[in-house]
Amino acid sequence: MNGTIDLNADLGEGFGRWHLTDDDALLASVTSANVACGFHAGDPVTMRRVCAGAAEHGVRVGAQVSYRDLAGFGRRAMDVPADELAAEVAYQIGALDLFARAAGTRVAYVKPHGALYHRTAHDPEQAAAVVAGVRLAGTPLPLLGPPGSALHAAAEAAELPVVVEAFADRGYRADGTLVPRGEPGAVLTGTDEVLARSVGLARDGRVTAVDGTEVRVRARSLCLHGDTPGAVELARRVREELVAAGVTVGAFA
Template sequence: MRIDLNSDLGESFGRWELGDDKTLLSVVTSANVACGFHAGDPSTLRRTTAEAAARGVAIGGHVAYRDLAGFGRRFMEVPPAELTDEVLYQLGALSVFARLNGQGLRYVKPHGALYNAIVHHEEQATAVVEAVRAFDPALPVLGLPGSRFLEKAEEAGLPTYREAFADRAYTPEGTLVSRREAGSVLHEPDAIATRCLRIARGEPITAIDGTEILVEADSLCVHGDGPGAVDIARAVAERLRAEGITVAPFTAA
């Protein structure tokens, strides 16, 4: 068995620093790098892609709504054509730095409110897919299992991969519990590692209401902006490897 371990990185901006990217890049196998719309400035993008490439970590475009003030976590009613152009703009910006470091973009993963919106929002899901296909029709996308985004991407011929979240609570329907609700973010490294092991083995996990649900995944996400991100990522990687599961980029499968 094998599974990828990804994290949202490159989210510092100017003098404002967020997360321990350098340490996380020594643990994870894929890096969802901010593209400047919800976080990240040119120097941060270049520095993050350079460190990822040096460590053999796959670089993905973490595209978002144009929402620096809200960190991309507020839904925005963007016209589909405009959203397509904005996603293309972000991919173009990040790909320059990725190419300078000898790798190029390996996949695309939407961020925050955009990620959650295109689980069900047909027009925005289509807009993001159209952007990725226009940028590179062979570029893989990473998203929530059962989402309209992955369905549209499959219809468009894009390679699709499923993601589970190590440090987020799930609803009985298999979607993420809103960050506005209590218990939506998990913090205990050992408990998170045990849950990730169950996901990697294809076993059910417990939703926020106590029911058992099956979450199928090719990649596990640890959010890089939490205070315990490094400890959680290390605990997950160590538990998986101790149980004989290979931790490697899903784009190398």
């Protein structure tokens, strides 16, 4: 049983006049903010604003690094040379850290986004490139990602900390991987289902897969998607439900 769980959400996913997430409201419930660094979403003004809000709420700032894919929101499969990807990861971390430090905080961890997240779960070369980018940025930051991933293997080989995360609002397959978006059961939409999933993961380290199999997932951080309908209210309810179940909600970084 876990005594403490982190709640993370993707924030800063806007660009110019377009805003996808209610960052200010979500910062009242989460303990870690995965902030878009400009490659799949985000711009300097948005990054600065979210970092300032995170510092005000005592929320840890994480760099949500991505393939350079604004048009596809970072969700399109791409083949990027390892040296290029490492440089782009370091660039994104550095850009966000500037605004984090200006707000009186710092970048405390790194989490890949979208297609890069899924690619680094099973591709050792791309995973190693992300880790190389983190090291190039100059600080041994923890890598947030799925258990048993190539990303975590590469990070451990480079002596970087790893943090296992699970998803409160995504479907799981029997092998412990996420159901791909677009397939039945990929995204949970019912509030009661998400609440039960959150407590089960945080307190018991278990989740029920789409085929009914019980899967063991020992996670230190629980992800809530900030772009789903009703995300703000759902995040508040999840935190309340966890506390009621005897789980301490606190940042890992």
